[in-house]
Amino acid sequence: MATSALDYSAAGVPVRQDLRDTHVAMLEHLRTPGSWFTGAERLAIAAESRNALACPLCLERKASLSPEQPAGNHARASDLPEAVVEIAHRIRLDPQRLSKAWFDRVQKEGLDEGPFAELVGVVTFTAGLDYFCRSLGIPAFPLPDPAPGEPSGYRPEGLRSGIAWVSMLAPEDATGPEADLYEGAFVPNIARALSLVPAHVRVLMHESATHYVAMGKIPDPNERLDLDRLQMELVAARVSAMNECFY
Numbered sequence: 484m485a486t487s488a489l490d491y492s493a494a495g496v497p498v499r500q501d502l503r504d505t506h507v508a509m510l511e512h513l514r515t516p517g518s519w520f521t522g523a524e525r526l527a528i529a530a531e532s533r534n535a536l537a538c539p540l541c542l543e544r545k546a547s548l549s550p551e552q553p554a555g556n557h558a559r560a561s562d563l564p565e566a567v568v569e570i571a572h573r574i575r576l577d578p579q580r581l582s583k584a585w586f587d588r589v590q591k592e593g594l595d596e597g598p599f600a601e602l603v604g605v606v607t608f609t610a611g612l613d614y615f616c617r618s619l620g621i622p623a624f625p626l627p628d629p630a631p632g633e634p635s636g637y638r639p640e641g642l643r644s645g646i647a648w649v650s651m652l653a654p655e656d657a658t659g660p661e662a663d664l665y666e667g668a669f670v671p672n673i674a675r676a677l678s679l680v681p682a683h684v685r686v687l688m689h690e691s692a693t694h695y696v697a698m699g700k701i702p703d704p705n706e707r708l709d710l711d712r713l714q715m716e717l718v719a720a721r722v723s724a725m726n727e728c729f730y
């Protein structure tokens with residue numbers, strides 16, 4: 484996919500080339516078979532995450548006291564399994580109220596921690612692209628056609644369980660094929676949480692470096708892009724609050 488395939492013209496402002504290149508790379512990643520899902524399935528998950536924004540059940544739950552009520556069926560954009568649709572919708576629209584009990588329940592419905600981590604990454608990358616477009620007042624990028632191929636089934640060695648809901652790869656255990664996975668001594672938990680799918684982490688590192696700062700340099704108060712660091716953190720905090728970020 485070429486950067487010319489993405490239309491920023493309605494924004495009325497210039498968009499840096501590194502951002503354009505990152506958006507193309509993210510969409511290419513979404514269309515490519517992963518560890519547990521095909522390219523077509525990953526794009527269907529991305530479509531479901533978008534569909535959650537207008538899903539009557541999701542909107543009713545969002546407005547209710549409990550995220551578990553009311554019961555019902557999601558408005559669907561795919562033929563994905565019900566557990567996959569539930570996760571894609573919940574993570575996109577109501578992530579701040581996810582619970583360990585909910586996670587345990589979806590696992591019992593047949594979705595292991597590996598596919599769960601891959602699904603989380605697909606939904607969050609899609610949301611990031613969509614929020615970028617929304618901030619510029621342009622239509623969301625169309626999802627590309629899926630790339631052929633089957634999931635690899637790859638699971639990195641050295642994962643540790645019992646730290647979070649899913650197993651994670653600590654920096655000191657990132658060796659062999661994962662030796663390049665993290666950058667610097669500082670590795671945010673958001674990166675570790677996706678390490679069941681190393682390709683997700685590599686995309687996240689690239690995305691952070693262009694939209695924010697390189698992850699390894701987050702603790703450096705002098706690190707900046709077009710805005711100075713105080714301005715960046717003000718915008719980040721405000722947007723996180725508006726999106727009801729879990730952190």
